[in-house]
Amino acid sequence: MSDRSDEFMRIARYLAPLTEGFAGAFQLTDDAAVIAPMADRDIVVTTDTMIAGVHFIGDERPDLIAAKLLRVNLSDLAAMGAMPLAYTLNIALPDSIDDDWLQAFAEGLAADQAAFAITLAGGDSVTTPGPLALTITAFGTVGVGQAIRRSGAQAGDIVYVSGTIGDGAIGLKLLHEEVAGLTPDRRDELIGRYRLPRPRINLGLRLVGLASAAIDISDGLAADLTHVLEASGVGAEIDAAAVPLSDAARTVLDRAPDLLAIVLTGGDDYELLFTVAPGYAAKIVKIATDLSLPLTAVGRIVADRALHIAGPDGTEMQLSRKGWVHGG
Amino acid sequence: MSDRSDEFMRIARYLAPLTEGFAGAFQLTDDAAVIAPMADRDIVVTTDTMIAGVHFIGDERPDLIAAKLLRVNLSDLAAMGAMPLAYTLNIALPDSIDDDWLQAFAEGLAADQAAFAITLAGGDSVTTPGPLALTITAFGTVGVGQAIRRSGAQAGDIVYVSGTIGDGAIGLKLLHEEVAGLTPDRRDELIGRYRLPRPRINLGLRLVGLASAAIDISDGLAADLTHVLEASGVGAEIDAAAVPLSDAARTVLDRAPDLLAIVLTGGDDYELLFTVAPGYAAKIVKIATDLSLPLTAVGRIVADRALHIAGPDGTEMQLSRKGWVHGG
Secondary structure (H helix, E strand, C coil): CCCCCHHHHHHHHHHHHHHCCCHHHHHHCCCCEEECCCCCEEEEEEEEEEEECCCECCCCCHHHHHHHHHHHHHHHHHHHCCEEEEEEEEEEECCCCCHHHHHHHHHHHHHHHHHHCCEEEEEEEEECCCCCEEEEEEEEEEECCCCCCCCCCCCCCEEEEECCCCHHHHHHHHHCCCCCCCCHHHHHHHHHHHHCCCCCHHHHHHHCCCCCEEEECCCCHHHHHHHHHHHHCCEEEEEHHHCCCCHHHHHHHHHCHHHHHHHHHCCCCCCEEEEECHHHHHHHHHHHHHHCCCEEEEEEEECCCCEEEECCCCCEEEECCCCEEECC | CCCCCHHHHHHHHHHHHHHCCCHHHHHHCCCCEEECCCCCEEEEEEEEEEEECCCECCCCCHHHHHHHHHHHHHHHHHHCCCEEEEEEEEEEECCCCCHHHHHHHHHHHHHHHHHHCCEEEEEEEEECCCCCEEEEEEEEEEECCCCCCCCCCCCCCEEEEECCCCHHHHHHHHHCCCCCCCCHHHHHHHHHHHHCCCCCHHHHHHHCCCEEEEEECCCCHHHHHHHHHHHHCCEEEEEHHHCCCCHHHHHHHHHCHHHHHHHHHCCCCCCEEEEECHHHHHHHHHHHHHHCCCEEEEEEEECCCCEEEECCCCCEEEECCCCEEECC
């Protein structure tokens, strides 16, 4: 990590306490951090960048920006079945960011570090004439060779999703005032789903050795399932009516059924989509019970390399560039 | 790594080939990369962000921007005595960046991957309304507990620097037309030192178990030595006349002796500063010979927690905020 400039010292005041408990971070005072080897554990590495004005508006509460940045990365770890370990943080700061903002941002990180058992290990901070730019690179661990890949789905496997689907995409529409008629509570609930992902770390850990493939739904159910199908060289048949909806999303869809396309193609769910052999169905039920987290079968993997989605009326839905439309 | 959007596919075309040889990168097609455990090796992690208009001008050749970004990180690995292993890359791209730029950028990475035995393992690419923003997080390995820290310097140790000092800072002044009178060859040499660091990986590897402390000189000799002194709880006496200069830098200093302050406080050398017990002096000579790299003793660690630099006239130089000035 570079410490050119007073800028770093200003940041380090807020960030160094976040390294507590991770000896190899050296309290951000050395050239690099050290991760000690763990017997029989692979290290899983993922990284995401978020830019103000692109991935968030910029006037959100700093602690929520921090949480979203960390959780987007945690969601990738969850999809691999990894246990969180540590992360590095890169901040490019415009002049408009003041110390109050930094303190609130660090508090958001601290809260999620406690919630997800992950610790800051290092980072870099620089100034920028452009928008706030944030990068987290997150490290997790998983048994050697046990990381859940996208490429293991096999014909006959059942396709599951966790939680409810489409809340984040509908929440974004609510933010843009494109959907009306919800109670304030339900509106807040859906917008909250967009703003703050819930990385399914505990589910991912339980799926190790059980799921044949997994991915987190960040690009939308259809797109992320397609990533799994392409990586695995298979296809899938999905029943749109089986896709689990929150009560709030159901209320929206009852008034505007065409928004089903948004449910299937919108991003920002950060639920897990995973495939398991049919013989494991009872184990999935047990995991759902243990975690108090709905795990819903939405379809099946097939050998034919295509994705078919049956709409609520039984006819096949057709993919369009911007979403899905009913076909004949 | 996120693959939201066609943007990622455009980038991946150029970057996926850079993962060849690193199985755990999964050709950038999975949620995360996997680093397999290595017996008795710590993993060293460092990260640096560079912003167009701040850390580089922006109109440099893309391959040189790529090389500088990677080498700045490699230099941090060198300071820890680590062997390069892999890196992740985050790119925030403004609209102005076209495919030719991306191809040249990837070619720059490819050349340095071969030169420094490091491989791309993952990353993320996003669009930005702001300037080009680049982050590399680099991973290296070192024997367990063997990473060279900043904190091990002890009174009596000799302070060494590698290569020549001040070339990068004078090169930057040449770019800004603040220094004149050099032959074109020497001008190019100094500007080249500013533009393209030479990370001292092989030196770092040889210093493991030998150096009591090390740092790469990115903030300037005085500032980086101060980092070592503060981390180690010691002081140092440095002889400015002993600081090794290139012939080109010597030519500049002969005409403008006051630029010695720039040599001592300017950044961007990316040489290593390290401390060793006096009994190891012969080993340092052997390493210098083996690597064909000057290793020059410039002073000594003392118990008194202060940095004293004796100027060429024997009087002590005084630190000022912007540089160093002669004291009485």
